[in-house]
Amino acid sequence: MTRHVITRLAAVSRWEPGARERLQAAALDLFAEQGFAATTVPEIAARAGLTTRTFFRHFADKREVLFADDAEMPAMVAKLMAEAPDTAEPMELIVQGLRTMAETRFEGRRAALCHRRDLVRSDEGLRERDLRKRAALAEAVREGFLARGLDATRAALLAETCVTLVSVSIAEWLDRDDGRRLSGIVDEVLDRLRAELA
Amino acid sequence: MTRHVITRLAAVSRWEPGARERLQAAALDLFAEQGFAATTVPEIAARAGLTTRTFFRHFADKREVLFADDAEMPAMVAKLMAEAPDTAEPMELIVQGLRTMAETRFEGRRAALCHRRDLVRSDEGLRERDLRKRAALAEAVREGFLARGLDATRAALLAETCVTLVSVSIAEWLDRDDGRRLSGIVDEVLDRLRAELA
DNA sequence: GTCTATATTGCGATAGAC
DNA sequence: GTCTATCGCAATATAGAC
Numbered sequence: 001m002t003r004h005v006i007t008r009l010a011a012v013s014r015w016e017p018g019a020r021e022r023l024q025a026a027a028l029d030l031f032a033e034q035g036f037a038a039t040t041v042p043e044i045a046a047r048a049g050l051t052t053r054t055f056f057r058h059f060a061d062k063r064e065v066l067f068a069d070d071a072e073m074p075a076m077v078a079k080l081m082a083e084a085p086d087t088a089e090p091m092e093l094i095v096q097g098l099r100t101m102a103e104t105r106f107e108g109r110r111a112a113l114c115h116r117r118d119l120v121r122s123d124e125g126l127r128e129r130d131l132r133k134r135a136a137l138a139e140a141v142r143e144g145f146l147a148r149g150l151d152a153t154r155a156a157l158l159a160e161t162c163v164t165l166v167s168v169s170i171a172e173w174l175d176r177d178d179g180r181r182l183s184g185i186v187d188e189v190l191d192r193l194r195a196e197l198a
Numbered sequence: 199m200t201r202h203v204i205t206r207l208a209a210v211s212r213w214e215p216g217a218r219e220r221l222q223a224a225a226l227d228l229f230a231e232q233g234f235a236a237t238t239v240p241e242i243a244a245r246a247g248l249t250t251r252t253f254f255r256h257f258a259d260k261r262e263v264l265f266a267d268d269a270e271m272p273a274m275v276a277k278l279m280a281e282a283p284d285t286a287e288p289m290e291l292i293v294q295g296l297r298t299m300a301e302t303r304f305e306g307r308r309a310a311l312c313h314r315r316d317l318v319r320s321d322e323g324l325r326e327r328d329l330r331k332r333a334a335l336a337e338a339v340r341e342g343f344l345a346r347g348l349d350a351t352r353a354a355l356l357a358e359t360c361v362t363l364v365s366v367s368i369a370e371w372l373d374r375d376d377g378r379r380l381s382g383i384v385d386e387v388l389d390r391l392r393a394e395l396a
Numbered sequence: 397g398t399c400t401a402t403a404t405t406g407c408g409a410t411a412g413a414c
Numbered sequence: 415g416t417c418t419a420t421c422g423c424a425a426t427a428t429a430g431a432c
Contacts, residue, residue, distance in 0.1 A: 091394055131329040153370050157391055160362035168355050193355055194395050196289055
């Protein structure tokens with residue numbers, strides 16, 4: 001009997017679906033409560049009812065748990081760029097792509113992203129990881145343009161500009177507390193960039 | 199002979215000037231010979247006739263020795279921006295600043311920068327540090343514009359664009375093996391960016 | 397510098413799904 | 415049975431404290 005109960009308890013924590021999501025939620029909670037640096041992986045795992053080892057099977061390291069949701073963005077970028085008609089102009093492609101990304105990957109996550117931004121600002125290691133993610137995104141865009149036959153300089157210039165638009169727009173979107181849509185802000189930021197360069 | 203020995207002994211004494219430069223030269227040599235990862239700090243220090251401890255008094259870590267020459271750039275940016283006339287338009291200020299930086303900080307260092315780029319490409323940790331340096335530069339530009347009274351979004355947009363121009367231009371400059379001046383390439387890259395956004 | 401706490405990884409065993 | 419997600423434990427790496 002006792003053995004059965006123990007087994008069931010173990011089974012619940014062990015096989016309850018959504019281990020990854022539970023780990024993410026636990027991590028977010030703990031980071032909010034005591035900060036990123038002060039939170040240990042064992043603590044996160046314990047709160048999720050899992051072990052340290054399991055944490056590391058889902059996330060490469062402690063920082064990654066904060067960025068996991070955006071891991072697929074480079075692949076999404078590659079797909080969008082590969083599927084676009086050959087006739088699409090580069091900047092048009094960027095604008096369309098940003099609109100799509102805004103609607104499917106960001107809109108609706110504003111509160112979570114705002115929270116993450118505060119955390120990233122609080123820790124040097126997280127800031128660094130954030131930079132790497134941005135660089136990875138730029139690299140995906142650059143490769144997409146190279147695959148479309150653009151020369152190296154043009155591809156790099158467009159990719160960097162695309163990432164600038166993303167990061168500035170998101171910062172603006174998170175700063176404002178009105179209900180504006182991110183895609184609208186992207187349009188506005190692009191207009192402002194055009195105005196600067198006109 | 200005796201005089202030579204004395205000179206050499208003097209060269210390794212702790213108050214001999216140029217310790218920092220000798221460490222940098224030794225590090226560059228060793229990185230070229232055996233790669234960044236395979237080179238240890240004690241090796242670098244030994245080749246410079248100094249101790250490991252001295253290395254770390256001059257550089258925060260092994261990576262920093264590669265970027266030390268650019269450490270003053272953010273301060274230089276701040277100075278240039280603070281001294282510019284209030285009437286200067288932002289993009290004009292950026293173009294002037296990039297021209298100045300190109301001439302005073304980059305022109306003439308092409309071979310060294312090319313070599314560094316190869317090293318940075320070979321090591322993930324160095325790539326990361328490079329991203330941090332870029333971010334620091336962008337931050338300096340952004341703060342400069344904030345100090346000049348621009349709103350946060352405009353300052354961020356201009357700062358990111360400025361760093362894009364720098365990095366794309368330098369990449370182009372290093373890729374080409376003709377004798378073109380960096381400042382000319384910056385102008386060309388800016389024209390290309392304007393064309394994309396027109 | 398030494399030393400401790402934590403992050404991170406490897407490997408074999410086990411539980412539950414199919 | 416086979417397969418995958420986990421566990422449990424131990425070993426290494428490393429940052430930060432002393």
